[in-house]
Amino acid sequence: MTMTAESSTESSAGPEMPRIISVDDHVVEPPELWSSRLPAKYRNVSPRIEYLPQGEVVLDGGTYRERPGTEGRNVAWWLYEDHTYSIKRLIAAAGYPYDEVSVEGITYDEMRPGCWQPKARVADMEMNHTDASLCFPNYPRCCGQLFNERQDKQLSLLCVKAYNDWMVEEWCGDSGGRLIPLCLVPLWDADLAAAEIYRNAERGVRAVAFSELPTWLGLPSIHSGYWDPFFSACAETGTVVCMHIGSGTRTVSPADDAPDAVTASLIFCNSAASLVDFLYSGVLHRYPDLKLMYAEAQIGWIPYALERADDVWVTHAGWSGAKNNIPEPPSFYYYRQVYGCFFKDSVGMDMLDRVGIDNITFETDYPHTDGTWPNTKEVATRLFGHLDAESVYKIARGNAIKLLGLDFD
Structure with a gap:
């Protein structure tokens, strides 16, 4: 089904804002995602939801260290091998005032259904002038680091495939193309990762989550040649390598006792390091059809x-x-093959000619606390609504359509 943007006729205030295609939103995985898809023998060790008391939460770099408490109200906890993680208001913040958003645990009943139910998500998109949405994971983290860290890699591989099957068949399946599939790969094996790219490309997937800084996950660097099967598969199938802030797990911090606000403010530094790494690596030179997208940076x-x-x-x-x-200056490869993504960046708009009008996409970041739902149209209009109609179209949706090969106008 082909969908058409709203009219972009000029007005005295600038062109009408087309409906947004967001290339960075998030999904809270439903409780039975893995338990309903994995063999019964893994039922007690695979990812599953249990309701247990809130415990103490410590943010350690890019991950949380936490265990269920012994008293107090029950919240939703993911349990998987030795890993425990509570679902937090911070990642299901849509509809809540900023001063009510914290790392306290919540239940599924305490979040908007659009956080985890596809039909409700599309309804929330309708409220937010949004045609389509590409969603990164929550519990597995931004590129599936969780599965890379676990001991049983056979189970990890099953979990990755189960997530991808759910993403394609259930999350995106009945959305008429409005929910865009973003899949994971087994990060611990580049050949398995390539195989998963091919498996998902056969059913129309054109986006994969990857780490900005794989060496920070204890994996080989992009300079090593180790990832060539993965990059080759992505280039061959037109699968965009999508790297979200935080996908390196660690974050930049000048001191152990610095407030979390410091790392939150510096989070883009990981993406800057990753971009320069790719530009000098030769990966983009060797794979001229490979496309990279940096999300939320x-x-x-x-x-x-x-x-x-x-x-x-x-x-x-x-x-x-x-x-x-x-053989060419680094910027040559950026303008040819790399896309940025923004939703709160007036500085970037001031330097649009140097960022590149053809190299940027837009996002809503639903349902995170940074997100602009349900006011994305107003935010977009304030940021770039003054530009000419062609530029507004490219930023709001056109570049995303081209990058991801979407069936939209």
């Missing part, structure tokens, strides 16, 4: 990162290895 930092990388390519070429893998 915003875009205002990109122009200087490109300027510095291009300058190093020239002025430090004699000793730094800058030209060993790439």
Whole structure:
């Protein structure tokens, strides 16, 4: 089914805002996602929901350290092997005032149904001027790090495949193309990852979650050649490598006793490091059809990162290895193959000509506390509604349609 953007006729205030295609939202996985799909012998060790008392929550870098408490009200906990994780208001914040959003645990009844039910999600999208949405996972974390960290890799592989089957068949299946599938891969094996890319591409999947900084997960670097089967599969199938902030698990912090606000403010630094790493790696040179997308990192930092990388390519070429893998300046590969994503970045809009009008996409970040639901149209209009109609269209939806091969106008 092909869907058409709303009229973009000019007005004195600028073009009418087309309906948004969001390339970064999130889903709270339903309680029976894995238990309903995995063999019975894994029922007591695979991911499952139990209602247990709230415990103490400690944010340690990019992960939570927590255990259920012994008293108090029960909240929803994911249990999986030795891992425990409570579902938090912070990640199901849609509809709640900022001052009521915390890391306290909640139940499914205490979140909007759109957080975890596909039909309710589409209804919430209708309330938010949004045509389509690409959703990153919650419990497995942004690129499925959870499964990479567990001991039983046979079970981990089953969990990855079960998630992908659920994503394609249940989350996206009856949405008429409005929910866009984003799948995971077994990060611990590049050949298995490539096989999963091919398996999902056969059923129309064109997006995969990957880590910004795989070495921070204890995995080989993108310079090693280890990931070539994965990158080759993505390039061949047109599968976009989508890297969300936090997908390196660790976060930048200048001090152990710095408030969490410091790491929250610096979270884009991981994406900056990842982008420069890719630009110099030769991966984009060797796979010219490969596309990268950085989710929720915003875009205002990109122009200087490109300027510095291009300058190093020239002025430090004699000793730094800058030209060993790439015959063109780093920015060449960015403009050809990389997309940024934003929803709160007036600085990026001020430097749009250097960020690249063809290199950016938009997001709503539903249902996270940073998200703009249900006011995304107003936010988008304030950020880029003053631009010409073609530019507004590209940012709001056109670039996402091109990047992901969507059946929209």
